[in-house]
Amino acid sequence: MKNKPVLFTNMLVNMGIGLIMPITTLYIHRTLNKSLVTAGYVLFCFSGAMMIGNLIGGKLFDSWRQKPLMYVNGIGVVTALFLLGLFPQWPIYPVLITLYGLFLGGLNSAINGYIAFLQVQDPNIFNNGYWFASLGMGFATFMSGILFGISIRMVFFSSTVLFLLTTLLIRLSFKTIKKHPVTTNQGTTDNGSRHALGSILIICLVMVIIWICYEQWNSNVSVLIVAKHISVPKYSLLFTISTVEIILIQPFTTRLFKPSFKAEKMRIILGLISFALSYLAIINTGSYWRYVLGITLVTFGEMLALIAIPALLNRFADDRNRGTIQSVGSFAGSMGRALGPLFGGYFITAFDYSWTFLGMFIIHLLLIIPVFMLRMNKPK
Incomplete structure (x- = not known):
């Protein structure tokens, strides 16, 4: 199987997501004593920030340097999660979870863009990436309830470690992409x-x-x-x-x-x-x-x-x-x-x-x- 470091990175990202998302509504509603409507708004803000991060990350991936983009978003995710572990209280919680969504969207887009380049030489990388992602997500969702039973801080700090490992793996294992010049026929471009x-x-x-x-x-x-x-x-x-x-x-x-x-x-x-x-x-x-x-x-x-x-x-x-x-x-x-x-x-x-x-x-x-x-x- 080719590109194992990239596949393992994809698994770590999905493990980090899988630790947090299953307990988000439960934590907001039962621990922070907010309504389900409020929990829905928080999740909507998270998803909206992630969509913005997706678009910005994808555009910068094509117009800027790929690895620094991953570092910026990886560090942003780690910082937001670390602060959530320190201060998991209202009203800072929705602010930090929204920032987490923004940087997570950028990181996901950068990794997906990187995988898209690798697919040219490794046609099965999307299949293999999905399998690794499912493996990580399945294990993380199982562990999420256990860690939440100990402390919400354990959930956020564990996810922080996973995304820190992700950023380090990108630094050590990802190679700089060499783009090939694209030639177009002016008559058929439009x-x-x-x-x-x-x-x-x-x-x-x-x-x-x-x-x-x-x-x-x-x-x-x-x-x-x-x-x-x-x-x-x-x-x-x-x-x-x-x-x-x-x-x-x-x-x-x-x-x-x-x-x-x-x-x-x-x-x-x-x-x-x-x-x-x-x-x-x-x-x-x-x-x-x-x-x-x-x-x-x-x-x-x-x-x-x-x-x-x-x-x-x-x-x-x-x-x-x-x-x-x-x-x-x-x-x-x-x-x-x-x-x-x-x-x-x-x-x-x-x-x-x-x-x-x-x-x-x-x-x-x-x-x-x-x-x-x-x-x-x-x-x-």
Whole structure:
């Protein structure tokens, strides 16, 4: 397996995220004694700052020096988390968690841009990166509850150490990227740019919709499950099942789908079908096995679509804009995660769970049409 230091760095970043995010709402609501609405606003500020960080980080990756950009954002994350460990009180908590989101977005965009350059020589790096990220996230979410039971400071200081190791690993193992000059035919540049922009917008729309719907599993499905007299530990077990499935099954997808535009497009289409069926599986049911089936279909959707999307985006990029294009994809994912609980809550309140999930089933199937029509621009 190539580029192990980069893959390990990606795992450390996701471990740092996985330690903090599962306990954020719980900490704000139960420990800081703030309402769930306030917790939602804090998470929205975090997601919004992360989106801004995504865009700024991607743009600077293409126009500035890559490793110093990673250092700045890595140090910013470490500083914000260290201060959170020292002062986990209101009102400084939401300020620091928002700063953490801003620098985390920049760091993620820089690392994704770096991986996009490496994909030219290592076609499977996005697949391998997702596997390492899932491994780190699964272990961190398990440890999060244990550390939180000891002290919230343990959570923040542990995450601080992980991001400090990330920054050191970038310093020691990442090589400076050598960009190759890009030559263009003036007669085809404008048409090619418009074609690429249209394709990128379609892919980003897919990302936004997928994550708006996916976030229901992290928010509103928990309320539904409890209402169906299924315990909270059984709900938490669903995500353990998902992580185990990714770790065991995802390496085989590399063998089934060879890196190519056609294969990546097919993966997104199959992923959309799998996501669609996951919402159909949990309509109007109180049976736990149907939720297990649903989360399994979601997991297959992840392994198919969410891994293929950054690789497909990279096919519309060149050495002038790889970081920017990857950051736009990250921005779309962050937007979907930010809007998911808000949109889900609105539609469930207006139409109930069954109609909301049926709508999600339909919209995923409709997204297949624009994805199927995606084409690579071939210069004359």
